Amino acid sequence: MSFFIRKMSRRALVQALIALPALSLFRKLPDADASHADRSLADPNEIVEVNGWILKRSDLA
Amino acid sequence: MIFDSYEAYRAANFTPKVCILGSGPAGTTIARKLGAAGVPVVMLEAGAREFGDESQDFYRGTTVGDFYFDLDITRLRFMGGSSNHWAGWCRVLDKQDFEPKTWVPDTGWPIRRTDIEPYLPEVRDILDLPAFRPDMPISDDIRWVQLIKSPAVRFAEKFGDELDKARNIAVVLNTCATELAGDGRRVTGARLWSNGQDAGSFSADYFIVCTGGLENSRLLLWSNQRSNGGVVPNATALGRYWMEHPTFQGGNAILADYAEFEVDAVNEAFFSPTAAAMERLQIMNFGIRLIETPYPGVKNLIADLACTAPNMAEWMSSKLSQRLRCAAQLYVAWEQAPLASNQIELSKTDVDRAGVPRIELHWKKSEMERRTLLEGLRLFGTTLIEKNLGRVRIADWISNGQDYPTNDETAGHHHMGGTRMGTDVTKSVVDANCKVHGMDNLYVGGSSVFCTSGQCNPTTTITALACRLGDHLSKVVTA
Numbered sequence: 109m110s111f112f113i114r115k116m117s118r119r120a121l122v123q124a125l126i127a128l129p130a131l132s133l134f135r136k137l138p139d140a141d142a143s144h145a146d147r148s149l150a151d152p153n154e155i156v157e158v159n160g161w162i163l164k165r166s167d168l169a
Numbered sequence: 170m171i172f173d174s175y176e177a178y179r180a181a182n183f184t185p186k187v188c189i190l191g192s193g194p195a196g197t198t199i200a201r202k203l204g205a206a207g208v209p210v211v212m213l214e215a216g217a218r219e220f221g222d223e224s225q226d227f228y229r230g231t232t233v234g235d236f237y238f239d240l241d242i243t244r245l246r247f248m249g250g251s252s253n254h255w256a257g258w259c260r261v262l263d264k265q266d267f268e269p270k271t272w273v274p275d276t277g278w279p280i281r282r283t284d285i286e287p288y289l290p291e292v293r294d295i296l297d298l299p300a301f302r303p304d305m306p307i308s309d310d311i312r313w314v315q316l317i318k319s320p321a322v323r324f325a326e327k328f329g330d331e332l333d334k335a336r337n338i339a340v341v342l343n344t345c346a347t348e349l350a351g352d353g354r355r356v357t358g359a360r361l362w363s364n365g366q367d368a369g370s371f372s373a374d375y376f377i378v379c380t381g382g383l384e385n386s387r388l389l390l391w392s393n394q395r396s397n398g399g400v401v402p403n404a405t406a407l408g409r410y411w412m413e414h415p416t417f418q419g420g421n422a423i424l425a426d427y428a429e430f431e432v433d434a435v436n437e438a439f440f441s442p443t444a445a446a447m448e449r450l451q452i453m454n455f456g457i458r459l460i461e462t463p464y465p466g467v468k469n470l471i472a473d474l475a476c477t478a479p480n481m482a483e484w485m486s487s488k489l490s491q492r493l494r495c496a497a498q499l500y501v502a503w504e505q506a507p508l509a510s511n512q513i514e515l516s517k518t519d520v521d522r523a524g525v526p527r528i529e530l531h532w533k534k535s536e537m538e539r540r541t542l543l544e545g546l547r548l549f550g551t552t553l554i555e556k557n558l559g560r561v562r563i564a565d566w567i568s569n570g571q572d573y574p575t576n577d578e579t580a581g582h583h584h585m586g587g588t589r590m591g592t593d594v595t596k597s598v599v600d601a602n603c604k605v606h607g608m609d610n611l612y613v614g615g616s617s618v619f620c621t622s623g624q625c626n627p628t629t630t631i632t633a634l635a636c637r638l639g640d641h642l643s644k645v646v647t648a
Contacts, residue, residue: 155550155551158477159473159476159477159562160420160562160564160565161474161477161478161561161562161563162546162547162550162551162553162554162560162561162562162563163477163478163481163560167478167480167481167560168477168478169478169480
């Protein structure tokens with residue numbers, strides 16, 4: 109690791125450190141997409157229980 | 170003939186063939202049937218013509234387990250028995266109530282509904298009923314059930330004159346049997362108590378115990394103890410499998426059109442599951458009663474809905490502006506799973522004035538019933554959605570798994586089981602003809618013979634069974 113860092117320019121190192129947090133965002137992107145897709149595909153007639161109410165999912169709109 | 174004491178009765182030199190203990194719906198119906206068949210009958214009634222505190226005190230007892238009513242207020246001890254305070258709701262147990270539920274142990278009767286159906290025209294006359302109406306399915310899961318209303322016939326009022334004029338029926342008031350004696354094959358006599366004192370022994374060819382869904386077990390337990398098993402030779406199930414109809418407000422409903430289900434004079438409607446739904450969900454029978462919600466309650470309900478489903482609440486609001494009656498409280502009464510542990514025992518410490526141990530009632534609702542309550546409300550709520558009839562809100566205490574409230578209806582004052590009907594002598598007390606197993610001349614009338622309770626009020630079925638027993642005994646006695 110120390111050998112690798114010694115070979116990197118200081119500028120490249122800083123750029124890499126800045127980019128690190130963004131990587132996790134990229135990792136989460138597919139999950140977020142799937143969640144959005146679930147919502148759009150959810151059956152509006154599905155029976156759900158919310159706060160004791162027995163409702164159709166479309167009632168929640 | 171009606172006598173106010175055993176002493177007066179004895180002076181009349183009446184010789185009965187059959188002795189009936191108790192003058193409630195079962196006792197009176199059987200007495201009239203036997204009397205009409207020409208069989209001389211004496212009917213002993215522990216109380217007087219009217220309510221009396223001293224008489225009622227004999228019914229005091231204790232309950233162990235779940236909260237229940239005081240035992241001396243949940244029934245009446247005077248002529249006509251508990252018909253003196255019934256509300257009049259009528260319905261015969263459902264066909265499926267007589268069938269075994271494969272998912273619940275100890276269910277199923279040795280008779281079928283068809284065995285009592287021939288007596289329903291007679292029952293209508295006795296209870297002053299309009300015609301029975303068929304249920305109306307509103308989905309594959311839920312039936313709109315048709316309870317009909319009797320004017321709440323008080324048996325002493327309706328049949329008092331007839332009994333007084335009958336030459337082969339003697340009604341003896343203020344007189345009860347404190348114990349029966351038996352030799353393991355026959356009841357050989359009874360010890361009587363009349364007008365506050367011991368009245369000696371009494372005998373008849375046949376005895377029919379019709380003292381109510383709690384007292385039948387008490388009398389037989391005490392008699393059996395005193396005669397070393399000579400009254401109920403197979404006593405394993407005696408006092409056991411006792412049942413009620415637990416009744417609680419399970420939630421509310423907002424309805425698109427309340428009038429759609431308006432079936433009776435008090436704006437109530439009743440719903441039950443289909444047999445297929447009970448089997449699929451593995452639950453007991455239940456009845457959901459819709460009771461109109463007062464206007465402020467409707468507003469609160471819609472406000473609550475608005476937090477969860479604003480558009481739906483807006484739609485309901487528009488309904489509310491069109492008609493003020495668009496919401497209901499949902500009261501659920503359900504069938505209890507028959508459990509041997511729900512039982513009537515004799516108190517070891519407390520006796521009544523005649524020296525008979527008082528009742529210690531052990532009663533607890535089971536997990537199966539809790540599930541029936543929750544799944545029943547879900548089933549009803551889902552049906553209302555599917556049919557676009559409205560929405561249901563389940564009460565918080567049910568959704569959150571909290572204890573049963575103690576300030577609710579609690580139960581229906583329907584006492585069933587204790588001397589249940591069956592073929593297995595270890596799990597029942599009487600046979601299909603209501604005769605005590607192993608005994609030649611001892612029968613039981615009333616809801617204590619119920620194997621399962623169904624969801625509906627028991628008086629109609631009690632009366633039908635009493636007609637059937639009256640017919641059966643007429644043949645046996647006159648053979």
